[in-house]
Amino acid sequence: MIKKIIKKDIKNILNPIILLVFIVIIIVPSLYSLVNIVAFWDPYNNIDxxxxxxxxxxxxxxxxxxxxxxxxxxxxxxxxxxxxxxxxxxxxxxxxxxxxxxxxxxxxxxxxxxxxxxxxxxxxxxxxxxxxxxxxxxxxxxxxxxxxxxxxxxxxxxxxxFGEGKNISDLSMPKINSYESEMNTINNYLSKSYTLSKLVYKDAKKVIIYVNKTNHSEKLLKTLTNDLNKLNNKINNFNNQRILFEDDVNYFNENYYPLLVKISKYNTLSVENYFNSPVIINNTDIHPLKSYGDGIAQFYIPLSLFIGNLIPLAMFSPRVKGLKVKPFQEYLGKLALFGLISVLQSTVLTIGLVIINVQYFNPFMLIISNIFIGLCFTIFIYSLVSSLGNSGKFITILMLVFQIGGSGGMYPIQLLPKFFQIIHFILPISYGVNIIRENVAAPLVDVLISNALILLIFPIFGVIFTLIIKPFLQKKINDVENILEKSELF
The missing domain is CATH 3.40.1710.10 (abc type-2 transporter like domain)
Structure with missing residues (x-):
């Protein structure tokens, strides 16, 4: 009976009008994703x-x-x-x-x-x-x-x-050595002058002794003695100043000379650059994206696949008409149709992504990921609609509303309100986004597998839920849908 359902659906699809609708259903989700990715490909390149x-x-x-x-x-x-x-x-x-x-x-x-x-x-x-x-x-x-x-x-x-330091740093080593040599020369000259002064003092003292022996006037002797004492005081003062200067020269040689030598080697431009920015942060993206469009593609791809699986359920009936079938036969028979649509949607989407040159690590892995995500969404959504009818459609649309904000596709989930952080983990698109992200560059196998396994929980839950609930609700759901159909509003 399941084969009869599949053959009947294929025969109906071959009708030209239905085939046109079928093709549109396959293409539209891809257009939704591709148009938005291209539109936001690199907007920040035009901020001028x-x-x-x-x-x-x-x-x-x-x-x-x-x-x-x-x-x-x-x-x-x-x-x-x-x-x-x-x-x-x-x-x-x-x-x-x-x-x-x-x-x-x-x-x-x-x-x-x-x-x-x-x-x-x-x-x-x-x-x-x-x-x-x-x-x-x-x-x-x-x-x-x-x-x-x-x-x-x-x-x-x-x-x-740094101007003063810059002037000092303009001093070359020969100039610094020249200054040091000149100071040492002055110091040596002062030392010789002091020695010469002492000799003059000794000679003057001898003259006084000679004058004293030759019995010259006491007044002359006193005058010479006073002059000699004054000379001696000046010599002593001169010597004290010379000693201080010598100390200064030694202090300069011990302290400032090495500093001048060090400053003379400074690169003043480097010093000024240091003051301008003492710390430089070198940003490196370990997995760089070529454009902004590559970033938002990680969100729009799973989003378009989810929306794409809502469209055929709005256009095609999940019910089998004209054949007496059991609930599980209807469920599995119709699942083949929606599964085929999902695979074709994912394939067309992947081809479009390659054409617009969206960044990906491996095209084969990308198409497998898209088909896997699409089928997971299809089975989950179809299961809700098949078992709950229009209520299942309402639940799916409600999930879509929350997934746009709570999947973490556009903004880090940590930046969103607490409510979205809580429901983030029960939204299937969240894991679809993570799988697509691993397709960008150098995928982490453990991250890819873990997200795939969690996403797989949704279709498994859908199948089990439907096989248990559908037999009990099938008649009531059919009655409600017949009433809605007769109202000519649905």
Whole structure:
């Protein structure tokens, strides 16, 4: 009897009109996925088309330089304007952001040269009602602009702060050695001068002794003695200063000379770069995606397969008419039709993904994964509809609503409300998303198998549930569907 059901369905499909509907049912789910993937393939590559107004009210020169710099950037399309027109365009959606540079901007930046520096304020206006994603880009853009301006200012200040060190570092080793040699020469000269002074003092002392022996006047002797004492004091003072200078030279040679040698080897550009960014984070994506479209494909592929399995159940009846069959015969016989549709949908979808060049690790693994996911969805959805009728369709649609938000396909599940975090684990698309993700690059076999086994629970549950419940509910469901059909509303 199951074979008769399958043959009857195949015969009906060969009708030209039904065949056309059959083909449309196979293609439409693929179009849903492929069109959305292509539409969002690389939107961030075109953010230079987003208009951002700049109002420069600065009385100084820095605001003008900032405007010129921003107008040359390719990150966003910056347009100079006045406040009135800028706000009007922002409010009407022509501008996605409006930057206002205040009158005292240059003064605030130059306040670093005063004893009371203060930061410069730039107002960045956005319009949340224009577009959610654009508004997010504008907010991030404002942060990036702030970072860029701060980096330039810090770079300038670092250059000024390091200016003295830079002058020192311009000293070459020969110059440093020359300075050391000159100081040593001066020290030697002072030492010789001191020695010579002592000799002069001794000779002068001999003269006084000679004068004393020759009985010269006492007044002359006293004058010479006083002059000699003064000379001796000056020599002693000179010697003290010489000793201090010698100590300074020794201290310089022991402390500053090695430092100058070290500074002379500095790369001043490297030092300034260090002050600009003491820490650099090197980002590396271990499984990089070629485009944004490759990322959202991981969500749209299983989503389109789930929706694709809802469409034939809305178009084709899961009931057998014209034949007396048992509930399990009807269930298994009709399952072949919907299973065939699912396989064809998955195949067409995979071909489309290859054509638009979606990133995948292996095409064979991709088509097997898509067929597996599609069949799991088909058996589960068909089982609910076959056993519960329109109530099964309602449950499936309700699941679809929650799966769009709770599957974790677009946003990490940890970022979603607690309710979606709880139901995430009982939604079949969640595991379909994980399987497709493992198809992107270097799949983890254990992750792939574990998600496949969990996803397999849904069709197994559907089969067992249907084989148990369907015999008891079959007559009631048929009666309800007959009533709905006679109402000419369904």
């Amino acid at each position: 088309q987003l208009n951002v107004g700049i109002v420069n009210e600065d009385n100084g020169y820095i605001g003008k330089e900032l405007v010129n710099s921003l107008e040359k950037t390719k990150d966003l399309n910056f347009v100079s304007t006045n406040y009135e027109n800028g706000y009007k365009n922002l409010n009407r959606g022509s501008y996605y952001g409006l930057m206002i540079i205040p009158k005292n901007f240059t003064k605030s930046i130059e306040s670093i040269n005063t004893s009371n520096p203060y930061h410069g304020d730039i107002q960045f206006l956005t319009n949340g009602k224009t577009n959610m994603v654009a508004n997010k880009i504008m907010t991030s853009g404002g942060i990036e602009i702030q970072k860029e301006i701060n980096d330039k200012i810090v770079s300038t200040i670092a250059g000024i702060t």
